[in-house]
Amino acid sequence: MAADIISSIFGDMTPLAAMIFLLIGALIMPAVQMFGKKHTVTWCVALLMVILSFVTDVILLTNDVEATYLGVKLNTYTTLMSMLFLIVLFLVVLVSNVSTETTKNHAGAYYALLFGATLGMLFVASSSSLLTIFVGVELTSISSYALVALKRKDGRASEAAVKYAIIGGMSTALTLYGISMIYGIAGSLEINDLANYVTFNDFTWMFGVGLICMIAGYGFKIAAVPFHMWAPDVYEGAATPVSMFLATGSKKMGLAVFIQVFMAMFIISATAGSIFGLTVQYIFAIIAAITMTVGNVVAIAQPNIKRMLAYSSIAQAGYILIILAVMTPQAEAAGIFHMFTHVFMKGGAFLIVGGLICAGIGEKISDYKGLAKRSPFLAAAMMLFLFSLAGIPPLAGFTSKFFLFASAVGTPGAADGTWIWLAFIAILNSAISLYYYARVVKAMYIEKGETTEKIKIPTIFTVAIVVCLVFVIVLGVYPDLIFGYCEQATEFLL
Amino acid sequence: MIPMEYFLILAAILFVIGAYGVLTKSNAIVVLMCIELMLNAANINFVTFAAFNYDIAGQAFVIMSISVAAAEVAVGIAILLNAYKLRKTTELDDAKLTSMRW
Numbered sequence: 140m141a142a143d144i145i146s147s148i149f150g151d152m153t154p155l156a157a158m159i160f161l162l163i164g165a166l167i168m169p170a171v172q173m174f175g176k177k178h179t180v181t182w183c184v185a186l187l188m189v190i191l192s193f194v195t196d197v198i199l200l201t202n203d204v205e206a207t208y209l210g211v212k213l214n215t216y217t218t219l220m221s222m223l224f225l226i227v228l229f230l231v232v233l234v235s236n237v238s239t240e241t242t243k244n245h246a247g248a249y250y251a252l253l254f255g256a257t258l259g260m261l262f263v264a265s266s267s268s269l270l271t272i273f274v275g276v277e278l279t280s281i282s283s284y285a286l287v288a289l290k291r292k293d294g295r296a297s298e299a300a301v302k303y304a305i306i307g308g309m310s311t312a313l314t315l316y317g318i319s320m321i322y323g324i325a326g327s328l329e330i331n332d333l334a335n336y337v338t339f340n341d342f343t344w345m346f347g348v349g350l351i352c353m354i355a356g357y358g359f360k361i362a363a364v365p366f367h368m369w370a371p372d373v374y375e376g377a378a379t380p381v382s383m384f385l386a387t388g389s390k391k392m393g394l395a396v397f398i399q400v401f402m403a404m405f406i407i408s409a410t411a412g413s414i415f416g417l418t419v420q421y422i423f424a425i426i427a428a429i430t431m432t433v434g435n436v437v438a439i440a441q442p443n444i445k446r447m448l449a450y451s452s453i454a455q456a457g458y459i460l461i462i463l464a465v466m467t468p469q470a471e472a473a474g475i476f477h478m479f480t481h482v483f484m485k486g487g488a489f490l491i492v493g494g495l496i497c498a499g500i501g502e503k504i505s506d507y508k509g510l511a512k513r514s515p516f517l518a519a520a521m522m523l524f525l526f527s528l529a530g531i532p533p534l535a536g537f538t539s540k541f542f543l544f545a546s547a548v549g550t551p552g553a554a555d556g557t558w559i560w561l562a563f564i565a566i567l568n569s570a571i572s573l574y575y576y577a578r579v580v581k582a583m584y585i586e587k588g589e590t591t592e593k594i595k596i597p598t599i600f601t602v603a604i605v606v607c608l609v610f611v612i613v614l615g616v617y618p619d620l621i622f623g624y625c626e627q628a629t630e631f632l633l
Numbered sequence: 634m635i636p637m638e639y640f641l642i643l644a645a646i647l648f649v650i651g652a653y654g655v656l657t658k659s660n661a662i663v664v665l666m667c668i669e670l671m672l673n674a675a676n677i678n679f680v681t682f683a684a685f686n687y688d689i690a691g692q693a694f695v696i697m698s699i700s701v702a703a704a705e706v707a708v709g710i711a712i713l714l715n716a717y718k719l720r721k722t723t724e725l726d727d728a729k730l731t732s733m734r735w
Contacts (some may be wrong), residue, residue, distance in 0.1 A: 269692050277701045281708050288712045297716040298730060304709040305664055305725070309655050311705065314672030315698055316648055319678035319691075323641075325680075328690050 142202035153206050154213035156417050157196040158261050164188030165254035172247030182236035185250040186420055189232050193225040200624065211265045216628035219621075220264035220395050223479055228257045230486055231380045237597035239497045240378035240552050242289055249289055249423065256282035260392040263399075266363060269318050269328040272396055276314075276360065280307050283389055287377040298412050299376025306359060306369040314356025316336035320349025330403050334633060342415045354401070354422065360611030361393030361456045363426050364433040369424045371441075374449035375501060375502075379493030382445060386452045386489060387482045394459050398471060401463055403632050409466035416466070424464035435571045443502050444492055446577060450484065451528060454572060455481050458565055465547050466560050468629040473542035475625040480535035480614055483525040487607030491521050496601035504579055509588020517596070518583045520608050525576040527611050530569045535614035540569065542622070640681040648674035659715075659726045665709050672702045 149156045164185065172181045200218035207213070231253060235241050241249060260279030266272050284307060288300035322328055324346045325336040330553050337346075355366060362370035374382040401419070408416035432455030441447040455477075462474035492502065495517070511518040527536035547562040614620060647670055676695045679682030683691025717723055720730050 145735050270690065270697060273694075274697055274701065279704070281701075281704050284708050284712060288715060291715055292719075294719050297712065297719050300712045301661060301716045301725075301730065304705075304712050305655075305661060305668070308668040308705055308709060309671070310663065311701070312648075312651065312675065315672060316673035316678065318694075319644075319675045319682065322677060322691055323682035323686075324696070326686050326688060328694065 140173045141198045142204050145198060146204070146619070148576040151206075151208050153199070153204065154208045154211045154217075154265060156199065157192045157218075157225070158258055158265075160188055160192035161254045161258045161261065163269065165251045165258060165285060168251040168254065169247035169419040178236060178243050178246050181246045182232070182251065185235075185254075186229075188254070189225065189229050190608050191221070193229060196221045196225055197361055203627075210268055210271065211262075212267055212631075213265065214628075215624060215630040216631040217265040219393075219475065219624050219628045221261045222481060223391060224257050224264070227384060227391075227482055227486065228253060230490065230606070231384045231388075232414050233602055233603050234375065234490060234493060234597075235380050235498065237464040237599050238378065238380050238493055240290065240493070241380060241459065242291070245289060251287045251521055252282045252289070255279075256286065256384070257388065260388060260395075263392050264395050266399075267330055269322070269330070269333075269400070273314065273318060275390065276357075276396060279389060280311070280360070283307075283381075283385060286381050286384070287373055289381075290376075293376070295376040296378070297376075299373045302369050303373045309357045310359030310366070312356075313352050313359075317349045317352025317354075317356055320352065322346055324349065330400060331633060334404045334407060337404050337415060338411075343420070350419070354426075356394055357396050357400075358426065360459075360538050361390050361397070362453050363460065364430040364453065367430070367433070367453050370453055371446045371449040374452075375445045379445070379489055379496055382449075383486055383489035386449065388484045390452060391458060391478050391482070393429060394456065394474070397460070397463055398474065398632075402466060402471060404603055406466050406468075406632065410618060418572070420464050420466055423460055423487060424558065424561050427457050427460035427464055428561060429457075430454070430460060430567045431565060432592040435568045435575075436571070439575045441575075442504055444504050444507070444579065445489075445502050447504070447579075448488055448492070451572065451575075452481075452485055454568060455485070455528070458540065461543060461558070461561055462563060464561055468626075468632070470543070470546035470633075471629045471632065472622065473539065473546045475628060476618065476622050477539040477543050479621050479625075480527070480539040480611070483607045483610040483614070484524045484534075484536055487524040487611065488521065488528070489516055489525070490600060490604050490607065490620075494596035494604070495594070497600065498594045498596045500594065501545075504582055507579060507582045508586040509591065510583040512591045512596075513588065514596075516601075517594070517604075521583065521602055522580050523608060523611060525579055529576045531573075533612075535611045535618075536619045538615050540565075637681060637685050640677060641735065644674040644681070647671075659724050661713050661723045661725050662710075662732075664725065665706060665713075666685040669702060669706065672698065 146153045171184045256279045260276045262275035284304040290296035347567050359366040405416050431454045434450050438447050438450035459474050462470035528532035530537045530540040545561045547558040558572050651670030652669045679691040679695045
C-alpha cells in the first residue's frame with residue numbers, strides 16, 4: 140500500500156527515493172538557515188528531511204521492493220544498510236541543535252555536509268560498480284573532512300582535520316590505483332564481471348597488486364590496523380556528534396564496501412576452496428586478528444574516553460572483518476547484524492559523552508568519578524552500553540558477537556573448521572576489552588567524586604540515549620527484529 | 634604505436650614518486666601535491682587501459698576521479714589554511730601542529 144504510493148511518486152527512480160530526500164535536504168539547508176533566522180527552524184527542517192527519508196526506506200524494506208535504476212539497486216540489502224546509515228544520521232541530527240560543541244553559526248553548512256556524507260553512504264550501499272562505489276565513498280570522505288574541521292576555533296579539531304584530509308587523500312590515491320589495475324586486468328568495473336573473472340581465472344601478480352592497493356585504501360576508511368592512526372586523533376578532535384557519526388556511520392560504509400566488493404568477488408572461489416580465494420581469506424583473517432588485538436590492547440592505556448572509544452571501535456571493526464575471512468552467507472548476516480548493534484551501543488556511549496560535555500564534564504575517564512551519585516541514569520546507561528560492547532549477555536553486543544563467532548567456528552564447506560583460531564583470538568580480545576570498559580564503570584560507581592552535585596543534560600540527549608538503550612536491550616533479547624532481514628539481505632550479495 | 638607497458642611504467646614511476654613524497658615530506662602542501670601525483674598516476678593507468686581495451690568506462694572513471702581530486706584538494710587546502718591560522722605552521726612534524734600522539 141504505502142510502497143505503491145512511493146513507486147507512484149518516484150516511478151522508475153524508486154531506488155533513489157531515500158537519497159532524493161537527502162539530496163533535497165543537503166541543497167536547501169543553507170538557504171533555510173539564511174531565511175529561517177532561528178537555529179531551531181533549521182534543525183526542525185533537517186529532522187523532517189531525515190524522517191521522510193527514513194520512513195521511505197523502512198517502507199521499501201518491509202515491503203521487499205526490488206528494482207534497478209541505471210545500476211542503482213534496490214533490494215533488502217540496500218534498504219537495510221540505508222536504514223542503518225539513516226538511523227545514525229537521525230541520532231546525530233537529533234542532538235546537534237542542543238550540543239554545545241557544534242557551531243550554530245554554520246548550522247546550514249553543518250546539516251548540508253551531514254546529508255551529503257549520508258547520501259554518499261546510501262549511494263555506496265546501492266551501487267554495483269566500482270565507479271559508483273568510489274564516487275560514493277569520496278562524497279562521504281570529503282564531507283567528513285569538512286565536518287571535522289567545522290569546529291574552526293579549536294586547535295585540536297583543525298589538527299585532526301589536517302591529518303584526516305591528508306591520510307584520506309592518500310587512501311583515495313591508493314584505492315584509485317588499485318581499481319585501475321583491476322580494471323586493466325579484468326576489463327570491467329562491474330562487480331559481477333569481476334566475480335566471474337576471479338572465479339574462472341588464475342591469480343596474476345598485477346591483479347594481486349591492485350587487490351592489495353584496494354584493501355589498503357579501503358582499510359584506511361574502516362581504520363583497520365595498520366591503517367588506523369588517524370582514527371583516535373580525529374574522534375578526539377571532532378565535535379562529539381561528529382565523532383559519533385564517523386565511528387558509527389562512516390566506518391560502516393567502509394565495511395559495506397568490503398562486503399559488496401571483496402565478499403561478492405571472492406565468495407564463489409572461497410566456497411570452492413580455490414587457492415586464490417583462500418589467499419584472500421587469509422589476508423583478511425590476519426588483518427582482522429591484528430586489528431582487534433591492537434585496538435583492544437592500546438585502548439587499555441587511554442586516559443581520554445573519546446580516544447578509548449575510538450580504539451574500541453577499531454577493535455569492533457576487527458571483529459566484523461572476521462566475516463571477510465569466513466566468507467559465508469551466515470557470516471555476512473552476522474556481520475550486518477553486528478553493525479546494527481554497534482550503531483546503538485557505540486552511538487549510545489558517544490551520546491552520553493557528548494551530553495556530559497554539554498553539562499560541563501570533561502573527556503577524561505577520571506572526570507567520570509562518582510558519576511553514579513551525580514546522575515544514576517547516565518551511569519547505568521553508560522554501564523549497559525559498555526557491557527554490551529564487551530559482549531555481556533543479555534545485551535545486544537553479546538547476541539551479535541555470538542552470531543559472529545559462531546559463523547567462524549561452524550563454517551560449512553571447503554574451509555570447515557579453518558577459522559576456529561580466529562574465533563579464539565576474538566574471544567580472548569573480548570576478555571581484554573572487558574578490562575578497559577570495567578575501568579570506566581569502576582570510576583563511575585566505586586571511586587568517589589569531588590562533588591555529589593546532580594548533573595542535568597539536555598532533554599533531547601536523554602531521548603536519544605533512551606532510544607539507543609531500548610534497542611541495545613531489545614536486540615539482545617529479540618534479535619529476530621533485524622536478524623531476519625540480515626539473513627534475507629545475504630541473498631542479494633551478487 | 635607505443636606499447637602499453639610504457640604507459641603503465643610511467644604511471645608506476647609517478648605513483649612511486651608520489652608515495653615517496655607523501656611518506657617523507659613534512660610540509661603539508663607538498664604532501665597534498667604528492668597525493669595529486671599518485672591520483673594522476675592512476676588516471677594514466679585508466680586512460681591507457683581504456684584505450685587499449687576499447688572500453689569507454691575507464692575514460693568515464695578518469696573524468697570522475699579528476700573532479701573528486703579537485704574537490705579533495707579544495708577542502709584540503711581550506712582545512713590547512715584554517716590550521717595555519719590557529720597554529721602558524723604547515724609542517725606536519727612540527728609539535729605545534731601535531732600535538733596528539735597515540
